[in-house]
Amino acid sequence: MEWETVIGLEIHAQLATKSKIFSAASTAFGAEPNTQACAIDLGMPGVLPVLNQDAVRMAVMFGLAIEAEIGEKSVFARKNYFYPDLPKGYQISQFELPVVGKGHVEIDLEDGKTKRIGVTRAHLEEDAGKSLHEDFQGASGIDLNRAGTPLLEIVSEPDLRSAAEAIAYAKKIHSLVRYLEICDGNMQEGSFRMDVNVSLRPKGQDKFGTRAEIKNLNSFRFMDKAIAYEVERQADILESGGKVIQETRLYDTVKGETRSMRGKEEANDYRYFPDPDLLPLIVDAELKAQVREQLPELPDEKRERFVLHLGLSRYDAGVLTSSRELADYYEVMLAEGVDAKLSANWVMGDLAAFLNKDALEITQSPVSAQQLAQLVARISDNTLSGTLAKKVFEHLWNRDGETVDAIIESKGLKQISDSGALEQIIDAIMAANPQQVEQFRAGKDKLMGFFVGQAMKASKGQANPAQLNELLKKKLAG
Amino acid sequence: MHDLTLRELSAKLAAGTTSSVELTQHFLDRIAAEDAKINSFVSVTAESALTAAQAADSVRAAGKAGPLTGIPLAHKDIFCTQGVRTACGSKMLDTFVAPYNAHVVDRLAAAGMVMLGKTNMDEFAMGSSNETSFYGAVANPWDLTKVPGGSSGGSAAAVAARLAPAATGTDTGGSIRQPAALCGITGLKPTYGRISRWGMIAFASSLDQAGPMTQTAEDAALMLNAMAGFDERDSTSVQRDVPDYTAELNNDLNGLRVGIPKSWFGAGLDDGVATQVRMALAELEKQGAKLVEIDLPNADLAVPTYYVLAPAEASSNLSRFDGVRYGHRCDAPHDLTDLYKRSRAEGFGSEVKRRILVGTYVLSAGYYDAYYLKALKTRRLIAEDFAKAFAEVDVIAGPTAPTTAFGIGEKSDDPVTMYLSDIYTIAVNLAGLPGMSIPCGESAGMPVGLQLIGNLFDESRLLNVAHRYQQATDWHRRIPAAYA
Secondary structure, eight states: OOEEEEEEEEEEEEOOOSBOSSSSSBOOTTOSTTSSOOTTTTTOTTOOOOOOHHHHHHHHHHHHHTTOOOOSEEOEEEEEOOOTTOTTSEEEEEOSSOSBOSEEEEEEOTTSOEEEEEEEEEEEEEOOOEEEOSSSTTSOEEEOSSTTOEEEEEEEOSOBOSHHHHHHHHHHHHHHHHHTTSOOOOTTTTSEEEEEEEEEEETTOOSOOOOEEEEEEOOHHHHHHHHHHHHHHHHHHHHTTOOOOOEEEEEETTTTEEEESOGGGGGOOOOOEEOTTSOOEEOOHHHHHHHHHHOOOOHHHHHHHHHHHHOOOHHHHHHHTSSHHHHHHHHHHHHTTOOHHHHHHHIIIIIHHHHHHTTOOGGGOSSOHHHHHHHHHHHHTTSSOHHHHHHHHHHHHTTOOSSHHHHHHHHTOOOBOOHHHHHHHHHHHHHHOHHHHHHHHTTOTTHHHHHHHHHHHHTTTOBOHHHHHHHHHHHHTO | OTTOOHHHHHHHHHHTSSOHHHHHHHHHHHHHHHHHHHOOEEEEOHHHHHHHHHHHHHHHHTTOOOTTTTOEEEEETTBOBTTBBOOTTOGGGTTOBOSSOOHHHHHHHHTTOEEEEEEOOSGGGOOSSSOSOTTOOOOBTTBTTBOOOSSSHHHHHHHHTTSSSOEEEEESSSTTHHHHHHHTOEEEEOOTTSSOOTTBOOSSTTTOEEEEEESSHHHHHHHHHHHOSOOTTOTTSOOOOOOOTTTTTTOOOTTOEEEEEGGGGSTTSOHHHHHHHHHHHHHHHHTTOEEEEEOOTTGGGHHHHHHHHHHHHHHHHGGGOSSSSSSOOOSSOSSHHHHHHHHHHHHSOHHHHHHHHHHHHHHSTTTTIIIIIHHHHHHHHHHHHHHHHHTTOSEEEEESSSSSOOBTTTSTTOHHHHHGGGTTTHHHHHHTOOEEEEEEEEETTEEEEEEEEESTTOHHHHHHHHHHHHHHOOGGGOOOGGGO
């Protein structure tokens, strides 16, 4: 039978507030265990939560960015369960009334089309602490630094039909929260975690199949592999007449497989009820208007502008706006007044290749946007040929000089555009290769390449290629 | 000296005829001599009390004394006190010392009051007789075979026996007013949100409210002045100006409309209590008040509503007592589940367990709508009844409790009968209203309480009515013979 994959995502984005969602303790990552947990985070007797308004602002900002319904009133609820890293015995979350309601984002499909993916809701909640099972023989350690860190849980509709779509959606959300500066997006540190619900159904059937949830994926690559594994696992079960069990699974990154996490606890009853320590959260028109004013240009808007005003292709504009950092880099170049298309080619070409080779992020690039802009400017004004520009770029990458001009000067990489100098080179080559000159004149056009090569070599690659071609043609014609 | 009110002690201190150190020592001596019989204190902080008293005397010497500076008091052991054990009547917290003070503790300390110690209470404030305390039952100073009421039974007994001139209490379903009635003292539960709950160990968060327990309404006003006010650490505390609660104490009662819920005088109310309460109402009438019969049609739903909502919240609030970070932990747990099960089984008493079970049940999938959600709806109906009543009356008056103090052990095996001792107080918490109990007579030698209920934030009026009543009567000055 032919199966259709149905995927929905729950993304936990850690909000980039300075302090926790219900206390004044710091949210900074990497501190000594239990040094960033105050009485509230520790669930001491008699303490009370007070909502961090900055977390609210960030949630509302996300809601506005995905054109979501933002109800005036949302409610914090307690999700009750016992676990050592959950100090109060309940997690404060939102249940029936989330701060952000229905919204949507557009993703690009492989065939160049776009698809609208529904976002069911996004709600505020606190993170739990961490249980550390290693290093404590026969016991577990608990670090409550993370307890009370604000999270925005973003729940998608089951609108995704393949791993590729799921990744495109996850990347879109990842890019969006970074554009909005509401989440640092650091997946290694757990600032952006994904739970994936996967189910299969016979192609053409409306009713969804039974889903399995793969929890806590922290890379797009693992998500891709986990979905692929899970689709195959479920297909095997269904093909052989079995039934998929609704359960939570974990992806084992070493073995490359998903496995059941806690089967029977699935029937957990969290006994949600409104938290009596917190008043309903009111997001009024005034707050929404305030946050709307703080909204930066969103990636889709920026992409549209790059296409319309800079003449970039949709694809190029999409790549350049895929992350805020990359777009920022590109826009710093544009601010130097250089050619937009040429700049785009350099960012997406050589720069991307070098970054990739050294596994660096754009923010770690040894070549600054200003330097790359200088390079582009020197190409535009014919100081550099493409070949020379690549050499200069390598020097920049290796930090052989501060500015492009200094490198051109010190490495003698200036393009030779002086006709006299070029003619001298050509004359010498023609004199040294009379046979080839004769053959060329007899109609062996292919030899043009030979002369260009010789001249380039003689000029150490610095000859202006267009000018060289022109002069060669003239001289060889006799 | 121990028979004096806060106002009178304040005057003596101001006149220099006594010092805070002398006063504090006097009460410490009384506690040492008398408390063994009634068990009202679980901790006595003699050393820090005398240090605080000295500091208060210095403040007074510097001319910076306020009306409460240097006056001793006792705190219910539900309020966290930095460096002093806060056990909340439970084995679970027998070893717990908070690293912070409750807001109420800080406020009263800032007003110059001197903490003598912490008072006994029903475990986690769950009880109406102070028999559920891990630290043993408290005896009623009027008759040592009887209960003082609960859950603030230790505070009520301590003030009644004049072991402290005043105390703090908390009231979730009557826990200030009912023991105040049973011990013959004055107790005020302010409007929900009037006093910050920070540092007060939660029983049922949407109902819990701290308040003063004193000899007189005037004293309650003085303490409320120090306790009330917005606190940014408690999101449910209300941002609203705090009036001077002593300002309207002496207003006359001419034309005051007093609502009498007729259903509160029916079956279940002890005849002796009914007689005393009617006489108190007659006194109000004599002072110019008009008695108006009112109907609270949903009042009979208050107890069942409360015993769904309060346990529901409690079941969640008490989850933090898991033996992991502080409090009681069982010996040598063999795994996590064992740690949870035994720590909680050993740490909690049976009434607390009963309420956790009930609360867990009513929040469970499949029962939530039938119990919890329905109780929220009846809670709203009850609040609406009061709102309608307050359109026509200024205060509501009636009995605080259906009987006088009952015998120790008499109701402890019958939770439902026990729960009914809060039948007149519970609705007030559900509606978030301020309520008071003041002594209004004796029945067979035991004190009877008159309950006064006010509209939201109308504490001034309650205190005014109570004060005028106390100006005309002397029930509030009566002291059990053994402690006179």
